[in-house]
Amino acid sequence: QLQLQESGPGLVKPSETLSLTCTVSGGSISSSSSSYHWGWIRQPPGKGLEWIGSTHYTGKTYYNPALESRLIISVDPSKSQFSLKLNSVTAADTAVYYCSRVADGVPADHWGQGALVTVSS
């Protein structure tokens, strides 16, 4: 059973960098036959879902244009992990951040449990 788990600080100061890691278990992040990507989605409190971006185990990345200038998504197949870094954060970046497996045409067929990140001084 594929499982994804987010980890990282729950509180980040304004203007600093938000960093989260997703650990994948129960399946390979880098299967040679894998067409899966690995992605991030966020949901501000009381609001809807926003796709952040995704990466393939080869390192190829795709980003939401609205966040691209502040965003880096990377992958470490040896640790079965992928990561999100969002810099210059503001209160508007406060959200539950979910990691996901991205299938063909599907932004998330498996989800992590979500990690609440609050941006506040």
Next chain:
Amino acid sequence: QSALTQPASVSGSPGQSITISCTGTSSDIGGYDSVSWYQQHPGKVPKFLIYAVAKRPSGISDRFSGSKSGNTASLTISGLQVEDEADYYCSSFTSSITYVFGTGTKVTVL
């Protein structure tokens, strides 16, 4: 990229059928058969309901069905049940090789 447009709320009585619309453009919904739907109960992780417009993942009830016409996709819930009360989100692949979600619809069972 702009969020796909969904009605803010839809309601129905137990046993009835309801339909949630999701409107995009020719650069997303209209251009690809890659529409997915998710159900989210308060405080819970979204649940994967529909993919490729009308396919259901294993374990999803056939009371949930999807369709698409032009730039608008739809999710129909038949035989509405109390446990169907939740928020529903559509999503689509886009021509920019990204994904976009809908604005979300709150379903209320009367």
